[in-house]
Amino acid sequence: MQPNTLSRALANGAIWGFIVLELIFFSVAGSYLSISDQAFMDYDNMLLLLKQSAPIGIIAMGMTLVMVNGNIDLSVGATFAIAAIVLLDSMTWPIFAGLGDWVIPVAWLLSLLVGTLLGALNGLIVWKTGVDAFIVTLGSMLGYRGIVFMFNGENPTSHLNWTLVDFAEAEFLGLATASWFLLAVTAGIWFLMARTVHGRNAYAIGDNREAAVNAGIRVGPHMMINFAIIGFLAALSAVVFYSESGSVNPNDGQLYELWVITAVVLGGTKITGGAGNVIGTFGGVIAIQLLRKGLGHIGADTSTVNLVIGLILIAVLFLDRQLNIKGKEELKV
Template sequence: MTDQATATQSGGSARVFNILQGQGILLAFVALCIVLSLSSEFFLTWNNWTNILRQTAINGILAIGVTFVILTKGIDLSVGSILALSGAVAASFAVTPDPYFIGFAIVAALAVGALAGAVNGVLVAWLNIPAFVVTLGMLSVARGATYIYTDGRPISNLSPAFLWFGKGAIFGIPVPIFALALVFGICWFALRYTIFGRHVYAVGGSEKASRTSGIRTKKVIMSTYVISGLLAGLAGLILTARTTAALPQAGVAYELDAIAAVVIGGTSLSGGRGTLIGTMFGALIIGTINNGLDLMGVSSYYQQVVKGTIIVGAVLLDVNRKA
């Protein structure tokens, strides 16, 4: 009887642990909000939360794309530079108020991002070059191309119609937040309910087994890099419109925040496990930390230390889950 009671208690403890593990990111976010609300009277105001969500939108869109890549056991270090290049190309079309050119600007930003992602995908999937090396190279190539394209100078005086993508609103919701919600909804559905989504998880779990079962693993891997590049192009479009100019140095180190959001959100760097909901909470945690520390007057240098510590902690938790 005692053994049965002990087994029951042990099973109950295991279930509680599993629940806490699954909801850990949510609990961490709530705890963070409580601490920051006690530290600053402005934290819970509507205007401040609108700013947090608007600032999180860019990183959130990037992080969604990076999630696809990491789920297949890859990495994408180039999204910040692709963002800058896409924004610069879009801005070059947006210096005229002609609505046709605004359409070209949108298509150009997405096309540049998707093309850069496709190059990454081909090199990783078909030529079997390590993703770290490929995307690190693309980081440098895209950044250099941005400086060449802009001649190292900002592209400004953009059309008001183009600026709407960064400063406008839809039903009272700022466009960047609306875009993040739309991208999240489409990508969440794709990962959860489509064959492609199941293949992404399968390839990340075991590429060899997936190939044996008939999955075209190379196409799946390449597709994830195209998605990451495409969303980096969208983020570049929105950021350029929000800042009212295409800056050649835009997006520097954005890839680190994007990867941090994915890892903090519980996606395993070993592939095959993770959710976009977790990624969104990871992006929100980073945005909330940045905002809260700004309200408390903490130096940006210390903010980098805090984010780095959180990333290491998240990786340690991932290692412990697999142990």
Template sequence: MSLEIERNKSSQTKEIAKHILKKYGIFLILILLIALMSILTPHFLTSTNLVNIVRQMSIIGILAIGVTPIIITKGIDLSSGSLIALVSVVVASFAQGDSIMLPILMGVGVGLLIGLINGTLVAKAMLAPFIVTLGMMTAARGAAMLYSDGRPIGGLNEKFAFIGQGVIFGIPVPVLIFAFVGIVTWVLLNKTKYGKYIYAIGGNEQAAITAGINVSRVKMFVYSYAGLLAGIAGIILTSRISSGQPQAGVMFELDAIASAVIGGTSLFGGIGTVGGTIIGALIIGVMNNGLDLLGVSSYWQQIVKGAIIVSAVYIDTRKNRQKK
């Protein structure tokens, strides 16, 4: 009898441990990574460096938050990095005078327009998201080069620089914008009907159609929203570097997708959280910063990042197979 009780206790302990790892595993990985980097380099765990990490990854984090609802619906967005470049040169060209609102509106407008085009082609023309956004990735980069004649655009007014370089109560403005975007998107996914529709479409699109959900409208919304956030990220980047760069945002889309997947967003759809995506972005930010401080070559950093992405997708695939 006592042996049976011990077995039950052991089984319960294992179940509790599995539940904790499933729910908080990604957060524990972040803590362990921070601890490791703190041991390897004394320059890592300083207030200045930690703030710098969050400031640097805020742009990728905003992109990642935008791509999360898309991946939940079993879509993908490969155009966000190139869209940042297009937004950057457009914003810079309108930030030459005294106006701050005009370049902001132009940046948000360009991002929203490109996202709407992506969503329309995916939802209405029934084209594969991979093909649509791959084509837009090339087109947006070409448009950025054409608009700027392949050259950086400088001469931005000093007031505009506050968006990317300013500080409010000791917190960098990009971090505050990142936090605001995270809160808004969390509310969207968890407290609105659109959030329920997004998860329903990712879980079973045919069942969502049968339930009366306007799938096309929801898909257009998530791609437009991702474009809007890419526009905001492009504004922040332009303000931070004080110029419009047609070569900006290279590989940013992969970091954004990696952040979402590492954070638990399933490429098979129906699963994903804003909190997980933010932690995924922090993991990439901590890793990049720590490896830079250790003097590791950027080439090796790309290899490590690639291995992490593949590992995350492998784990996601295993989980999906187990459910079946």
């Protein structure tokens, strides 16, 4: 029992060790290579990093829930884009013209509602057809993205509401609005997964679906709720981000699903379900953002960043595997 607990503690702590390593590396390397004279570990830089982590991070919390549940959602990037368009476009709709700045909460609600419904639709299909979530959301990823392009062709959808921009750029107790949203979502999903019956059932379903069914857990509704939650969070992420930027391109959010899944997996969630938590995911999100920012800081371009993150993902999973089989006389594959 002991070695198992140890390796799990190592596996859970690994992501934080990795973050510390990154910080040290980029601080040291940055002092030689960086073109800017600002230190990497600068306080403002770190706060900015947290804020920049928010769009991916908010969705990653939902992905943790969905993956622990034994599913996956590839459509989050497309949902993100649709929610963004709904947010920005709805503020210009004539029926809301008389609302003044009250259009903001209406647009927010509308956008969140659309995201939730798109997620729930994924869940409903997975539940009722029994088709694997990977396939279902691969389909909806393409389908939802198609809707984005149908809406405005290749053109961006833009609308700036200065009250909204002010809100999004505001800071409270030193943290940006987006950072607060990320922290609140992390706390909320942590509570849901660790403390509620729904959350525990989600673990059970992901761990051993047959056992869950035999125990009378209604697997389908639980899965659909989790898909609705990730849809909601994809929309929330869009709402937080586009309140500030005010313009959405039809390609926005592409590859988000992969970044999100990378963060979740780095954070220790089992790809087959049943194990994982949002604290680890939070670490995964920060680790990726650090890497992107840090590599930028020392002058690497985007393509290098992707290459490095790809390598690190494989290395981390390999390490995890080694930790978990260490001590056993392994059977060769």
